[in-house]
Amino acid sequence: MKQRKSWIRAVGIFFISIWSLAPLYWALNTSLQTEAQVGSKPAHFLPPTPTLSNYRSLLSGAGELQGAIRRSTANIFIECSIATIVTVTLSTLAAYAFARIKFRGRHILFYAVLFTMAFPAYTTLIPLYRILTTFGLVNTYTGIILVYVSGFLPLATWILYNYMSSLPIAIEEAGQVDGANRMQVLWHLVLPLARPGIISTAIITFLFAWAQFLFPLVLSSDLSTQPLTVVIAAMQGRHLIPFSLLSAAGIFAIGVPAMIAVTLNRYIVSGLITGSVK
Amino acid sequence: MTTFELRNAEPPSGSTPADGSARTKVMRRHRRFDFLPYVLVTPLTLFIVGLALIPATFTVVQSFYRVQPLDPPNRFTGLNNFRRLFNDNAIHSSIGNTALYVLIGVTLSTVLGIAMAVTLQHKFAGRSILIAVLILPWALPGVVEGIVWSGIWDSNTGALNSLLTSLHFIDHYQVFLGQHRILTIAAIELVQVWQITPLSALLVLAALQNIPGDLYEAAYIDGCSPWSVFRRITLPLARPGIAIAMVQAVIATLNIFDQPYVLNGAAPTAASLTMQTYFISFQNLDFGEGYALSLLITVVTLAVSLGVVKLVYRPVEF
Numbered sequence: 306m307k308q309r310k311s312w313i314r315a316v317g318i319f320f321i322s323i324w325s326l327a328p329l330y331w332a333l334n335t336s337l338q339t340e341a342q343v344g345s346k347p348a349h350f351l352p353p354t355p356t357l358s359n360y361r362s363l364l365s366g367a368g369e370l371q372g373a374i375r376r377s378t379a380n381i382f383i384e385c386s387i388a389t390i391v392t393v394t395l396s397t398l399a400a401y402a403f404a405r406i407k408f409r410g411r412h413i414l415f416y417a418v419l420f421t422m423a424f425p426a427y428t429t430l431i432p433l434y435r436i437l438t439t440f441g442l443v444n445t446y447t448g449i450i451l452v453y454v455s456g457f458l459p460l461a462t463w464i465l466y467n468y469m470s471s472l473p474i475a476i477e478e479a480g481q482v483d484g485a486n487r488m489q490v491l492w493h494l495v496l497p498l499a500r501p502g503i504i505s506t507a508i509i510t511f512l513f514a515w516a517q518f519l520f521p522l523v524l525s526s527d528l529s530t531q532p533l534t535v536v537i538a539a540m541q542g543r544h545l546i547p548f549s550l551l552s553a554a555g556i557f558a559i560g561v562p563a564m565i566a567v568t569l570n571r572y573i574v575s576g577l578i579t580g581s582v583k
Numbered sequence: 584m585t586t587f588e589l590r591n592a593e594p595p596s597g598s599t600p601a602d603g604s605a606r607t608k609v610m611r612r613h614r615r616f617d618f619l620p621y622v623l624v625t626p627l628t629l630f631i632v633g634l635a636l637i638p639a640t641f642t643v644v645q646s647f648y649r650v651q652p653l654d655p656p657n658r659f660t661g662l663n664n665f666r667r668l669f670n671d672n673a674i675h676s677s678i679g680n681t682a683l684y685v686l687i688g689v690t691l692s693t694v695l696g697i698a699m700a701v702t703l704q705h706k707f708a709g710r711s712i713l714i715a716v717l718i719l720p721w722a723l724p725g726v727v728e729g730i731v732w733s734g735i736w737d738s739n740t741g742a743l744n745s746l747l748t749s750l751h752f753i754d755h756y757q758v759f760l761g762q763h764r765i766l767t768i769a770a771i772e773l774v775q776v777w778q779i780t781p782l783s784a785l786l787v788l789a790a791l792q793n794i795p796g797d798l799y800e801a802a803y804i805d806g807c808s809p810w811s812v813f814r815r816i817t818l819p820l821a822r823p824g825i826a827i828a829m830v831q832a833v834i835a836t837l838n839i840f841d842q843p844y845v846l847n848g849a850a851p852t853a854a855s856l857t858m859q860t861y862f863i864s865f866q867n868l869d870f871g872e873g874y875a876l877s878l879l880i881t882v883v884t885l886a887v888s889l890g891v892v893k894l895v896y897r898p899v900e901f
Contacts, residue, residue: 313809317699317702317703318702318709321699321713321717322716324780325717328728328731328777331731331734332730332734347749348742348745395627395630396627398624398626399623399624399626401623406623408620411620417636423888425881428638428878429634429642430861430877431642431877432641432874433638434865436634452634454634455631455634458630459631512722517724523865534724534726534727535726537727538729538730538844541845548740552730552734555727559727559731566715566718566722566723567719570714577786578786581782
């Protein structure tokens with residue numbers, strides 16, 4: 306019996322590893338070959354002469370494409386970082402109020418937050434575009450960041466609300482007894498205790514922001530604000546671009562989220578579970 | 584849910600002032616309006632109202648209007664936008680495409696998610712590493728995943744063609760994308776399944792970890808086979824997790840955009856409804872019709888999600 310179970314598990318472990326890693330391995334393999342090697346039939350399942358020339362070309366090449374990659378990398382870092390900081394700050398404040406303070410209108414506001422989580426993000430794509438146009442915010446960092454924050458705030462607030470509600474209340478009461486006001490309680494007691502929840506929320510928000518495509522495709526019109534995802538998709542559409550270079554760009558674009566996922570996955574798991582179940 | 588009022592926290596007995604003054608102090612505090620919670624939730628409220636609720640209302644109201652920025656004026660046209668959608672052949676084929684995406688995507692991600700969760704259910708050496716590996720595709724942008732997988736599906740240099748040829752399953756390279764409709768959609772949806780299955784697996788896994796271990800012990804002592812244990816214990820008790828996993832899959836697949844956009848472009852073989860919203864609104868600049876289509880997708884998404892919850896969700900208590 307035991308043996309049969311471990312045999313099934315071994316198949317499962319093998320499948321999960323192949324499923325997750327094989328496509329990424331193939332892109333990495335392609336990116337380390339020259340364009341001539343990529344074209345060979347049958348394909349090389351290992352790079353015959355591994356070369357970093359595609360990456361070197363992306364990072365230091367002088368062409369228009371290379372410039373676009375570098376600029377859009379800066380853009381995606383700026384947009385994702387600021388959107389994450391704003392989202393986490395605002396959702397922490399609100400989650401604390403929802404979890405720990407009774408106030409008039411609390412329920413209706415909380416349900417409004419949950420309600421916005423229920424409809425698909427693209428429902429508001431066209432009106433958001435028109436609102437940003439009205440205020441002259443299309444193709445600005447501000448516009449994109451505002452839209453990201455509005456999209457990620459409900460889930461962030463929900464995760465942090467669940468997390469803070471699960472914290473023991475006695476510590477905060479003790480702080481109150483010792484004469485701390487509520488902002489001091491929040492800053493010195495709740496924030497340190499809620500740190501794992503806040504880190505989870507920040508990581509999930511950052512990954513969501515990094516993955517955005519349709520919103521920035523509509524809301525940014527040139528390289529001054531286009532993130533890496535939009536530029537890479539545009540590369541794909543042009544057939545003159547060597548596939549080895551495109552693969553290198555793809556590996557480059559997933560480097561940051563892949564590193565976050567591999568090193569900080571326990572925060573992601575706990576955040577996603579707190580955010581979805583309950 | 585635990586809530587309390589910090590205002591009402593009992594002062595330590597030692598510092599309680601004389602009777603009368605304490606009472607007036609408490610009363611004054613209660614009469615004073617408490618601004619703090621409102622200050623804390625104001626930024627959130629502004630974002631939710633200004634950039635979610637008002638835009639959503641816009642979508643509902645303006646779907647009954649003719650809104651074409653290049654050809655004003657805007658005016659009420661009743662159901663005209665919807666009528667035009669239903670007479671549009673591109674929309675018809677996209678409805679079929681999207682239904683296929685949902686069907687393939689929800690089925691595959693649920694089945695694979697359950698299988699992966701069962702693999703990870705009990706502790707073993709290297710389990711946390713395997714969870715890191717599992718989560719990886721979830722964390723990556725859909726567009727880039729499309730590019731990664733185009734290296735597998737490609738008709739000239741793709742890994743799959745090369746693999747199938749060397750195994751002698753096919754004698755010449757095949758075109759997987761853009762020719763045969765169902766094959767194209769299945770190939771594209773597999774890329775999305777790759778992205779959404781990790782979350783399904785984690786949600787089912789969370790439900791599995793609530794199942795008490797002695798249930799399994801009892802079943803094995805009674806001589807149940809692994810399969811009947813899975814059928815009679817694991818599957819029914821994991822239903823809450825499976826329902827949530829299926830709902831996230833429904834939302835993702837009904838709104839698929841990145842993968843078909845990157846892998847098949849605007850071609851009608853695989854264009855999804857969300858892609859049509861994009862083309863109608865931002866290429867034809869017909870916002871009214873775009874609103875109508877967004878509204879339809881939203882209503883269908885909510886209805887199908889509710890249906891899945893009704894069908895699959897059963898509360899479980901231990």
